[in-house]
Amino acid sequence: MSYNIIRFADATTMPWLGGGGITHELARHPAEGDFAWRLSVAEVQQDGAFSRLDGVDRVIVLCSPGRMVLHTPEPQPLERFSPYAFDGGTQIDCTVPDGPTRDFNVMTRRGVYVADVTTVVGARREVEVPTDAEVFVFCMDGVLSGGVELGTFDLAQLDARTTVDASHGAAAVVVLTTMPLG
Known part of the structure; x- marks a missing residue:
């Protein structure tokens, strides 16, 4: 048995398209072009809108002890270590009442x-x-x-x-x- 281990220190880091945070991409398939799936850690540095990703299903898991609330449009408080699935094409605003948070993201191309x-x-x-x-x-x-x-x-x-x-x-x-x- 072997493991392909990706250390957080080796992740590809990029700013969000709309600002307000950064993403640390750990793994994706395929490596280039549009992803079929993607695993990453997001640093949510301030309140703001999530990027809309039409045709993508998302699962987010809050890792930080601070609070994060998704507004979909109803407020959806995330519980630490509890997966929350949603349509990436939905307009979602986020608030982080306790300051910056980190979360784990799983994104998959719908139908793939x-x-x-x-x-x-x-x-x-x-x-x-x-x-x-x-x-x-x-x-x-x-x-x-x-x-x-x-x-x-x-x-x-x-x-x-x-x-x-x-x-x-x-x-x-x-x-x-x-x-x-x-």
């Missing part, structure tokens, strides 16, 4: 890939790797051990069943499955 994002907080979990999917483990906080060793905001792509030990942290497990053609 679908993402299942679950979290493991203060516990151990066996992670299966289906033959028809790509599976990633992201360290949202603290340190992960077990089959893979990750620090905060590091990412690992799994190629076989493994144990994720988040006893001293929090992890997001991402399963990306291709949509059938037709």
Whole structure:
């Protein structure tokens, strides 16, 4: 068993198109052009609008202890380490009442890939790797051990069943499955 580990320090960092934050891209497919899927960490530095991404499904997981509220148009307070899925084409404004936050983002091109994002907080979990999917483990906080060793905001792509030990942290497990053609 081997792991493709992407350290947060090696992420590609870019400012948001509309300002107000930066993104640290950890992984994407394909590497160039429009992505079919993308995994990243966003630093939300101030209140403002999210970029609209038509045809993209998004899952966001708040990693910081500070509050983040998405206005869709109804206020949707995010809970730390709890995945929230939404249509990337929706007009969304965000407020960060406690100041800057960081969150983990999973974006998939609708009709091409679908993402299942679950979290493991203060516990151990066996992670299966289906033959028809790509599976990633992201360290949202603290340190992960077990089959893979990750620090905060590091990412690992799994190629076989493994144990994720988040006893001293929090992890997001991402399963990306291709949509059938037709």
